[in-house]
Amino acid sequence: MLGEMKAVFSGVQPSGNLTIGNYLGAIKNFGAFSEEYKSFYCVVDLHAITVTQVPAELRRRTYETLALYIACGLDPAKNTLFVQSHVPAHAELGWILDCFTMFGELSRMTQFKDKSAKHAENINAGLFTYPALMAADILLYQTDVVPVGADQKQHLELARDIAQRFNSRFGDVFTVPEPYIAGTGMKIMSLQEPTAKMSKSDENPNAVVRILDPKDDIIRKFRRAVTDSDTVVRFAEGKDGINNLMTIYSCFTGKRLDEIEREFDGRGYGDFKLAVGEACADALAPVQSEFARLMADKAYLESVMRAGAEDAARCAARTLNKVKKKLGFVI
Numbered sequence: 392m393l394g395e396m397k398a399v400f401s402g403v404q405p406s407g408n409l410t411i412g413n414y415l416g417a418i419k420n421f422g423a424f425s426e427e428y429k430s431f432y433c434v435v436d437l438h439a440i441t442v443t444q445v446p447a448e449l450r451r452r453t454y455e456t457l458a459l460y461i462a463c464g465l466d467p468a469k470n471t472l473f474v475q476s477h478v479p480a481h482a483e484l485g486w487i488l489d490c491f492t493m494f495g496e497l498s499r500m501t502q503f504k505d506k507s508a509k510h511a512e513n514i515n516a517g518l519f520t521y522p523a524l525m526a527a528d529i530l531l532y533q534t535d536v537v538p539v540g541a542d543q544k545q546h547l548e549l550a551r552d553i554a555q556r557f558n559s560r561f562g563d564v565f566t567v568p569e570p571y572i573a574g575t576g577m578k579i580m581s582l583q584e585p586t587a588k589m590s591k592s593d594e595n596p597n598a599v600v601r602i603l604d605p606k607d608d609i610i611r612k613f614r615r616a617v618t619d620s621d622t623v624v625r626f627a628e629g630k631d632g633i634n635n636l637m638t639i640y641s642c643f644t645g646k647r648l649d650e651i652e653r654e655f656d657g658r659g660y661g662d663f664k665l666a667v668g669e670a671c672a673d674a675l676a677p678v679q680s681e682f683a684r685l686m687a688d689k690a691y692l693e694s695v696m697r698a699g700a701e702d703a704a705r706c707a708a709r710t711l712n713k714v715k716k717k718l719g720f721v722i
């Protein structure tokens with residue numbers, strides 16, 4: 392709780408062009424909290440540099456991610472939208488929480504194992520301690536709810552453990568956050584390797600549908616999606632490709648899985664893939680046009696990020712001061 396209100400926090404890394412996994416698993420669900428929660432949505436650029444970034448691209452994607460937040464329906468008047476590095480309290484509490492996070496806990500994080508396998512040349516300390524910084528992001532705002540995709544569940548459990556560990560030593564300093572993982576949108580898989588998560592940094596362009604992809608590309612990528620040798624549109628074990636496409640179709644149309652099975656009964660995969668592509672492109676079209684309008688007005692985006700950072704810094708300072716006092720720092 393932040394004062395009288397419940398708080399929600401989430402973030403997206405500006406580490407690539409955002410995918411429909413980021414959209415369905417995270418951003419699309421953020422707006423639901425705006426009315427009743429004090430809402431903080433952050434572009435987490437400090438997290439992005441755990442992997443090598445090209446500076447000009449990181450800068451561009453930071454603006455783009457903020458513009459996408461707004462284009463996806465987050466009204467800056469009702470949501471605090473900001474850039475992580477604009478609020479130094481994140482890095483400061485991140486360091487403090489490093490000292491309350493165990494080496495063994497961090498070693499068990501599957502994202503660390505996956506990313507260090509993928510970036511063997513750059514297994515840096517930040518990649519390892521990423522979950523402690525993520526805990527700081529969340530705990531600074533006395534967050535009650537964190538809307539995330541299922542891939543972030545393990546990090547969120549660690550944030551809860553860190554909060555409880557700190558609270559049990561120093562009293563009730565942090566709200567212990569709960570994850571909010573949206574129904575079928577929880578984990579969108581790669582279109583080319585449907586047992587692996589769809590990731591914005593995937594190098595295979597056909598594996599990933601991006602929020603800003605033109606309609607023709609979206610349709611083409613779904614047409615090429617890996618399925619199976621069966622011909623029935625049915626959600627079942629061993630049909631990872633079809634299960635993923637059904638999940639995506641369900642998220643974009645609101646149809647249940649059994650309704651989808653009935654709709655495509657007796658029709659081939661070709662028809663189904665085209666329908667998924669069209670539903671996806673149609674749903675993203677208004678987001679894309681709003682995004683283009685916003686990106687043409689950098690001054691507006693800068694005013695949003697400045698106001699957001701001021702508000703976030705004010706709220707974060709209250710928690711950080713409390714933490715410092717508890718630790719015995721002279722403030």
Ligand code: AQP
Nearest residue numbers: 404406412413416417539540577578579589590591592
């Ligand atoms: N495939 C996915 N399905 C559902 N949710 C997803 N999210 C990411 N991919 C999927 C959710 O999007 C939010 C922001 O993710 P992030 O930017 O913090 O980083 P990530 O989880 O590491 O996402 P990527 O796309 O895989 O980025 P890269 O390639 O840079 O590592 C989170 O809530 C996440 O759960």
